[in-house]
Amino acid sequence: MKSLLATLCAIFAASPAAAATTGGIPQAQVGVIKNKLFHTNGRVEVGLSFATAVGSRFTQSYGGLLAVDYNFNEWLGLELDGAYNATSLSDLAQKVRDKLPKIPSSSDDISKRQWSEMSQMGQMKWNGGLAVRFAPVYGKVSVFAELPVHYQFYALAGGGVAGMHYESLTFCVQHAGAAQCDVFRTEDGISPNLQLGLGMRIFLLDQISLKFELRDFLYADKYRQDFDQSQGSKCVSDLSSPSCGTAANTGFLSASTLLFTGGVAFLF
Amino acid sequence: MNTASKHLWVALALLPSFALAEGSVGVGVSEKETPTSKSESKDPTVAVSVNLTPPEPKQPANAFGESGPVELKHVVEIRPFTQAGRSEVALFGTGQVNGKFSSHYGLDIDLAYHIRESVGVWLGGSYVIYGRQSSLTDELISKAHEQPFAANALLMQWNAAVGLEMNPLYGKFTIVDDKVLHFAFYINAGAGIAKTRVQLRGNDNQQKDAAGNLAGPSFGDTGYRPAGALGGGVRIFLTPRWTLRLEVRDLIYSALVDKINGCSRADVGKVSQGRTDVASGCDAGAFKDSGADAAPDSNVKNAGIAQDLLSDISSDVINNLSFYGGVSFLF
Numbered sequence: 001m002k003s004l005l006a007t008l009c010a011i012f013a014a015s016p017a018a019a020a021t022t023g024g025i026p027q028a029q030v031g032v033i034k035n036k037l038f039h040t041n042g043r044v045e046v047g048l049s050f051a052t053a054v055g056s057r058f059t060q061s062y063g064g065l066l067a068v069d070y071n072f073n074e075w076l077g078l079e080l081d082g083a084y085n086a087t088s089l090s091d092l093a094q095k096v097r098d099k100l101p102k103i104p105s106s107s108d109d110i111s112k113r114q115w116s117e118m119s120q121m122g123q124m125k126w127n128g129g130l131a132v133r134f135a136p137v138y139g140k141v142s143v144f145a146e147l148p149v150h151y152q153f154y155a156l157a158g159g160g161v162a163g164m165h166y167e168s169l170t171f172c173v174q175h176a177g178a179a180q181c182d183v184f185r186t187e188d189g190i191s192p193n194l195q196l197g198l199g200m201r202i203f204l205l206d207q208i209s210l211k212f213e214l215r216d217f218l219y220a221d222k223y224r225q226d227f228d229q230s231q232g233s234k235c236v237s238d239l240s241s242p243s244c245g246t247a248a249n250t251g252f253l254s255a256s257t258l259l260f261t262g263g264v265a266f267l268f
Numbered sequence: 269m270n271t272a273s274k275h276l277w278v279a280l281a282l283l284p285s286f287a288l289a290e291g292s293v294g295v296g297v298s299e300k301e302t303p304t305s306k307s308e309s310k311d312p313t314v315a316v317s318v319n320l321t322p323p324e325p326k327q328p329a330n331a332f333g334e335s336g337p338v339e340l341k342h343v344v345e346i347r348p349f350t351q352a353g354r355s356e357v358a359l360f361g362t363g364q365v366n367g368k369f370s371s372h373y374g375l376d377i378d379l380a381y382h383i384r385e386s387v388g389v390w391l392g393g394s395y396v397i398y399g400r401q402s403s404l405t406d407e408l409i410s411k412a413h414e415q416p417f418a419a420n421a422l423l424m425q426w427n428a429a430v431g432l433e434m435n436p437l438y439g440k441f442t443i444v445d446d447k448v449l450h451f452a453f454y455i456n457a458g459a460g461i462a463k464t465r466v467q468l469r470g471n472d473n474q475q476k477d478a479a480g481n482l483a484g485p486s487f488g489d490t491g492y493r494p495a496g497a498l499g500g501g502v503r504i505f506l507t508p509r510w511t512l513r514l515e516v517r518d519l520i521y522s523a524l525v526d527k528i529n530g531c532s533r534a535d536v537g538k539v540s541q542g543r544t545d546v547a548s549g550c551d552a553g554a555f556k557d558s559g560a561d562a563a564p565d566s567n568v569k570n571a572g573i574a575q576d577l578l579s580d581i582s583s584d585v586i587n588n589l590s591f592y593g594g595v596s597f598l599f
Binding site: 117170 | 365366368404407408410411412413414437438439440441442443444453
């Protein structure tokens with residue numbers, strides 16, 4: 001990892017953009033925005049943000065994200081990040097569960113017994129990853145015609161691993177009667193993921209800025225199909241029984257968790 | 269710095285008291301930062317700097333905590349592109365971003381007149397090219413044997429609205445410290461109507477038509493609804509006349525679904541049994557699939573689905589939040 005960082009540092013330090021000057025003043029310090037007050041070139045940054053999932057189908061997530069960045073120049077940086085989230089099923093998921101058809105009995109027709117799990121039920125408990133951040137846009141906006149606010153837009157891309165928790169909406173593994181399911185199937189695991197994001201930084205002071213981001217974590221979905229709902233008790237931990245159905249054949253980027261994050265970053 | 273932006277810099281000094289306030293957010297200009305402005309101030313066509321340094325010899329620390337003499341300036345830039353008195357036509361591609369139970373993609377055209385630099389009126393209309401129930405709805409039907417209330421999954425076919433626009437914020441940015449682009453944030457609000465319908469047969473329904481092909485989705489008319497529009501976006505000036513428009517607009521419309529194709533639940537029940545003795549205003553024929561290959565019993569099946577949808581009279585206020593991306597031309 002050290003050699004990788006050293007190589008990247010050498011590449012960006014030697015890049016034409018870093019060496020360019022305007023009237024003898026490094027371009028990074030002049031820029032085309034007049035009075036570009038805030039610079040990130042060569043600085044380490046630590047950011048702490050609140051994170052919540054947006055646009056999820058049946059899950060909800062609240063947590064925090066810690067990111068440590070090194071900025072090679074004004075617009076390129078490398079980030080090491082980690083997130084921890086408290087996750088659960090949403091109210092909508094509970095409503096769907098409440099209206100599920102009755103648990104079939106083993107004497108029912110196979111068409112009534114054979115069910116499938118909903119897709120995209122992954123709950124991302126934690127994540128750790130490495131990402132490249134590209135911040136090509138720097139600007140300032142006039143608030144109430146008098147107060148200039150300096151900001152930066154950036155995109156990031158990277159990869160990592162995430163601790164995933166799956167809780168089925170339909171696969172009942174324990175029930176006392178036909179009316180209601182007591183326990184639904186759960187599964188935990190670690191999945192590799194791809195991370196893509198867009199963000200905005202508002203500079204407050206030279207060392208402190210506010211950051212708002214949308215980060216999409218893409219990973220392979222997991223759910224089972226064509227299981228025998230009347231035989232769910234056989235599938236609590238061992239899924240080898242034919243009555244437990246088959247794992248859906250999903251692609252690497254078949255599911256995602258979109259996080260909105262908002263927090264503060266300190267530049268050193 | 270490009271030529272256009274050079275001609276648009278006007279520096280004005282404000283009261284020292286205001287400069288103090290600026291210092292708190294880091295916009296005070298210190299001597300260390302003056303090389304650029306000093307060189308530009310030699311050319312009066314590029315920038316005009318007026319230094320109203322207050323008589324007090326001591327100045328407060330600047331944004332970086334540096335004490336000592338501070339040149340207190342406040343730079344106010346003139347907007348390079350005026351909107352006041354100009355008309356604008358904009359063409360957008362639209363896509364719903366909060367589509368839990370529905371998906372909408374379409375086109376929108378807006379006409380605007382900017383009464384003042386920061387105030388305008390607009391008239392616009394959207395046509396939904398693809399408006400279907402979402403994959404989530406399809407999955408709920410096929411896997412959980414449930415479907416959302418008709419009101420929750422109401423689809424919009426088109427809408428038209430008229431409203432006002434305000435431009436409270438103006439700014440500029442650079443891309444990789446090279447090209448300066450000017451932009452203005454705007455917010456808008458309006459009112460109008462929306463034409464709606466509900467989806468009866470699902471997107472992945474396996475029902476076949478008379479020719480043996482998949483029949484595809486079917487729809488039932490739910491009429492016109494009053495609609496409101498609230499939006500916010502950014503107008504990026506690519507040239508003095510052409511702008512890139514990025515906007516998020518929330519179309520809000522009421523959704524009380526108690527009739528489909530003008531038919532109450534009782535009438536829909538009759539259609540689903542093949543009967544024709546329905547109340548006036550109920551268009552029983554509308555339940556039949558269109559096209560030469562339509563299955564003869566398609567009206568019965570569609571009416572059966574409509575009857576399920578009307579089993580619980582549902583009402584809701586739909587927030588159809590969409591991203592609008594497009595270009596506009598000022599003239």
